[in-house]
Amino acid sequence: MAFGAQLRQCRQAAGLSLRQLAGRVGYDHSYLSQVERGQRPGSADLARLCDGELGTGDRLVETYRRTSTKARTGTPAMRTHSLETAWQQLTTALPDSVLLPQWPDQLDELRRLPAARRLPELVSRLSTLQTDRQAGHDARQAELSVWVAETLTACGRVGEARRWWWAARQLADGCGDTGLSSLVRSREATSGLSEGRALSELLPLADEALALALQEPLHPDHLLGARAVRARILAGLGRVVEAHEQLPEVLSYANELPSASTGAGQTPYEVHAVEGSVCASLGYWTAGCLMFARALELCPSERLEERALLELGMAECFAGGGQGPAALALALRVLIELPDEWHTTYVYGVAERVLAVVRSREPRLPGLHDLDRLLAAEAWGGRTVGSESSSGLGRE
Incomplete structure (x- = not known):
């Protein structure tokens, strides 16, 4: 029996819905649905967690190992390449790029x-592009490289992310699409703010x-991203007048995006969310909070x-507006309720700003130590336990 079919059978025997099992093991229910239907292979980690929650011993782990071994031997072209292999393939292909940058959005999932x-999904897609080159693949690789860089940063692997940012810029510039080149730089600068890179x-x-x-x-979306991150950087450098000059432009370009959802x-x-971030950087705490709430x-x-980032953005606005207890309560709730695998350096970056602002104003406020302790745990380091897991936070 295939792993997905075995998983469905065991879940139904345990009387759990997809959403219930997903909450317990920390996976999205739509992903579990795709695994059960054979649209995704699953993983050893998923099999282990499901065995634990469903009380099936090692049955799912053994099924996954058996079916994944067959898949690897039967379709060698689909083997997952390592990140380093994908990097070598990418840099080797850079000089021979094909220039056609338009493609449909396929990364939202x-x-x-x-x-x-x-x-692993990103690496697999990069490897596929390298083995099946077609027109437009340089632009696809540029966007995939941005996602790899952002994902590495989210996992705390900032040093590795730097070279992927470099590759994304090279590929975007090689396409001759100024909009794509602008987008790559805006996203790198935005990510750099979260990881604490020098503003200069x-x-x-x-x-x-x-x-x-x-x-x-x-x-206008490219202009929005560029002006927004520039305003945040200028505010951080103390160039407040220049930063304020960007705000009307940000709001103006935002108003020109009525059909952005499609x-x-x-x-x-x-x-x-962009508007909220700019308002917060300029000290417009009430406006920023309203923007984040609307985004949420x-x-x-x-x-x-x-969603966690949006709520933490609201907490930062509470902190900046002098509502320290509310800011701490919201930040603590977000970090406690968010499953460990969704904790990232981006999430912790905003939470650390909340902590710093509240501590500077109310250093004896209850809850400061609790938030400090949660941030010190750096939960993105490898645990994959959902907040609804019956085994609690102790499982590694």
Whole structure:
């Protein structure tokens, strides 16, 4: 019996729904559905966790090992390449790029996977592009490289992420698409803010992103991203007047995106999140909180990390507005309720800002030690336990 069919049989025998089992093992229910239907192979980690929750001994682990071994021997072209192999393939192909950058959005589904499980999918797609080169693959590789870089950063592997940012810029520039080149630089600068890179290093990236975006005024989402990250960097550098000059432009370009939810650009909730981040960087705490709240209402429920970031953005606005107890309570709830596998450096970056602001204003406030302790745990280091797991936080 195939692993997916065995999993469905064991789950039904235990009387659990897909959502119940997904909550216990920390996986998205739609992913489990795809595994049960044979649309995804699953993983040894999933099999182990399901065995534990369903009381099936090692049955699912053994089934997965047996079926995955058959799959590997039967279809060698589909073997997962290592990250290093994908990097070598990518850099080898750089000089021979094909210049056609348009492609449909095929990466949205990856947002439903936590960072550690997203990485193998990205590597697999990169490897497929390398073995089956067609027109437009340079642009696809550029976007995949951005996702790899962001995912590595989310997992705390910042050093490795740097070279993937470099590759993304090289590939985007080689396509001759100024909008794509702008987008890559905006996302690198935004990621750099989260990982704590020097602002003086990030500002040239933001300047380049804006200059490139201005060459394509028909793409307001590129202008939005470039101006937003530039405003945040300028505010951090203390160049407040220049940062404030960006705010009307950010709001103006955001208003030009009424159909973003159906296009390849930013969705409405992402636009409001950008607005909230800019407002927060400029000290407009009430406006920022409202923007984050609006974004949270529109953000799909399955995007756990993004929802956590939006709530932490609200907590940062509470902290900046002098509502320390509310900020700590919200930040603690987010980190406690968010399954460990969804904890990332991006999440911790915002939570650390909340902690720093509250501590500077109310150093004896109850809850500071608890938040500090949670952040010190760095839960993205490898645990994969869902918040509803019957085994609690002790399982490794």
